[in-house]
Amino acid sequence: MSVLAVRGLSKSFGGVQAVRELDFDVAEGEVVAMIGPNGAGKTTCFNMIGGQLRPDAGSIVFRERQLAGLGAPAIWRLGVGRTFQLTQTFASMTVRENVQAALISHRGRTRSVFARAKTLFAAQADALLARVGLVDHAELACASLAYGDLKRLELAVALANAPRLLLLDEPTAGISANERQGLMVLIAEVVSERRISVLFTEHDMDVVFGHAARVLVLHRGRLVAEGDPDTVRADARVREIYLGSGVVGGRAED
Ligand SMILES: Nc1ncnc2c1ncn2[C@@H]1O[C@H](COP(=O)(O)OP(=O)(O)OP(=O)(O)O)[C@@H](O)[C@H]1O
Ligand SMILES: [Mg+2]
Numbered sequence: 001m002s003v004l005a006v007r008g009l010s011k012s013f014g015g016v017q018a019v020r021e022l023d024f025d026v027a028e029g030e031v032v033a034m035i036g037p038n039g040a041g042k043t044t045c046f047n048m049i050g051g052q053l054r055p056d057a058g059s060i061v062f063r064e065r066q067l068a069g070l071g072a073p074a075i076w077r078l079g080v081g082r083t084f085q086l087t088q089t090f091a092s093m094t095v096r097e098n099v100q101a102a103l104i105s106h107r108g109r110t111r112s113v114f115a116r117a118k119t120l121f122a123a124q125a126d127a128l129l130a131r132v133g134l135v136d137h138a139e140l141a142c143a144s145l146a147y148g149d150l151k152r153l154e155l156a157v158a159l160a161n162a163p164r165l166l167l168l169d170e171p172t173a174g175i176s177a178n179e180r181q182g183l184m185v186l187i188a189e190v191v192s193e194r195r196i197s198v199l200f201t202e203h204d205m206d207v208v209f210g211h212a213a214r215v216l217v218l219h220r221g222r223l224v225a226e227g228d229p230d231t232v233r234a235d236a237r238v239r240e241i242y243l244g245s246g247v248v249g250g251r252a253e254d
Contacts, residue, residue, distance in 0.1 A: 002027050002028075003026055003027065003165055004025065004061070004199070005060075006023060006024050006049070006059070006061075007061075008057055008059060009022040009048060009057070009060065010022070010056045018041045019045050021057075021222070022045060022058070022223055023223065024216055026165065026197045026198075026199055028197060029192070029195040029197060031188070031191065031197070031212055032198065032200075032212060033199075033208045033212035033215045034199060034200070034215075034218060035215060035217055036218035037242070039220075042218055043169055043201070044221075046167045049062075049075075050072055050167055051072035051076075054069065062075075063078075077106065080163060080165050081158040081159065081161055081165070081166045081196075083154040083166075083169070090142055093141070094141055094142065095129065095137050095140050095142055095153055096125050096126065098153060099128050099157055100120060102160035102161070103125060104120060106160055107121075125138075125156075128156040128159055129153075131159075134149060134152050137149060147175060148183070151171065152183070159190070159194075163196055165197045166196055168199070168201070169200075169201050170201055170202060171183065171184070171187065172202065172204060181210075209233065212229060213228070214229075215228070215232040
């Protein structure tokens with residue numbers, strides 16, 4: 001049964017058709033990669049599913065609920081999680097407080113409660129931090145974390161709404177190749193034990209082919225190939241799109 005069913009999804013910015021009549025599904029517990037060259041429309045697609053952007057046309061059905069037209073907070077509360085860059089406001093909070101804030105907003109309480117509720121959801125926050133290997137850092141200010149640890153914290157925060165689908169837009173961007181594999185293994189373990197479906201984008205093809213059960217290839221907003229990693233790697237159209245960028249063997253960028 002599919003957790004996510006996308007049909008006819010389209011979005012233009014002025015004259016640029018960023019996403020064109022996109023159709024795809026994600027099954028329960030499935031880890032799917034969406035790849036494509038810069039500007040292919042991946043982030044635009046994620047933003048429409050997460051509610052940061054309103055689609056021009058199309059349908060996004062998540063566990064039998066229509067998401068198109070809903071705002072980001074409503075979609076998050078329904079169980080679509082995503083990692084996001086932690087903002088300046090949150091940098092001054094401790095690692096534990098960041099996870100507590102996410103837990104509080106998921107349970108429908110307002111942030112104003114937070115000031116007098118340092119202990120609210122502290123145990124649940126620490127359990128999530130333990131899972132991502134950060135419980136020893138719970139008292140530290142976020143701003144003092146190493147970048148790789150911040151990525152783990154983002155994952156703990158993304159788990160706070162008990163998501164059934166996680167959208168990960170370049171989860172390992174900006175971290176070293178060594179840390180990249182470790183983070184992907186952690187993500188793979190966490191989503192597998194919780195049977196969370198994942199849709200992720202990545203420019204590192206080792207990460208894509210090592211962790212995705214299925215790969216969707218976008219080019220100029222359209223889905224041009226889809227299949228298991230071996231099928232996609234061998235696809236003539238995919239090779240043509242990436243010709244010269246070395247994508248099928250290594251990292252597409254940098
Ligand atoms: N807010 C916006 N306003 C105008 N054009 C936009 C906007 N967001 C995206 N675009 C354009 O839409 C197209 C798709 O962009 P998008 O960011 O979705 O690509 P992407 O596949 O995520 O690329 P990358 O791999 O570089 O992250 C591009 O041509 C981009 O310039
Ligand atoms: Mg992008």
